[in-house]
Amino acid sequence: MEPTLHEWAKQLAATHVSMWLSARPWLIATSQSIHIVMLSVVFGCAVVINLRLLGLNARGRRLSTLVRNLVPWMYGALLALLATGVLQTVAEPMREFVTPAFWAKMAMVLIAVALTARFARTVNLDHERWDSISSRPRTAVLIAVVSLALWVAIIFCGRIIAYTWEFYA
Numbered sequence: 001m002e003p004t005l006h007e008w009a010k011q012l013a014a015t016h017v018s019m020w021l022s023a024r025p026w027l028i029a030t031s032q033s034i035h036i037v038m039l040s041v042v043f044g045c046a047v048v049i050n051l052r053l054l055g056l057n058a059r060g061r062r063l064s065t066l067v068r069n070l071v072p073w074m075y076g077a078l079l080a081l082l083a084t085g086v087l088q089t090v091a092e093p094m095r096e097f098v099t100p101a102f103w104a105k106m107a108m109v110l111i112a113v114a115l116t117a118r119f120a121r122t123v124n125l126d127h128e129r130w131d132s133i134s135s136r137p138r139t140a141v142l143i144a145v146v147s148l149a150l151w152v153a154i155i156f157c158g159r160i161i162a163y164t165w166e167f168y169a
Helices: 002-013 016-022 025-053 063-091 093-097 100-125 127-131 139-168
Strands: none
Touching (some): 002 093, 016 025, 025 063, 063 093, 063 100, 100 127, 100 139
């Protein structure tokens, strides 16, 4: 599979769009900056929600209120992450497609987004149960720990890609 991805990345790098984007370092730097800020928004929202789910912060706010207020911010930031990520990937396909960490990161992003969407939907459907610590499902701690672990791993994989991609190019 790797040789095919390597060839595909080379073909994408040879396109006019990729060459145009890679010839504008300011555009890549701007995109990366926006990407990092949006990742910070997603991660910050996830931390606040999951720490509340664990009973460790925001004791004055109901979990359902945090979910209702923060999950839309996460979705908006995820859309911006998608846009900037596509731009960066097209500009530097060898950096992304041939690195195993990229594929691990993408799989974890899909899992984390699906988990967040399912969790938010469940909380919105039965907010009274989730707002009370005594009636909260036993899986709440597991959801919080898995979500936090996924987002930390996603950030870690992003850093691995940034520092090791020359090895795979």
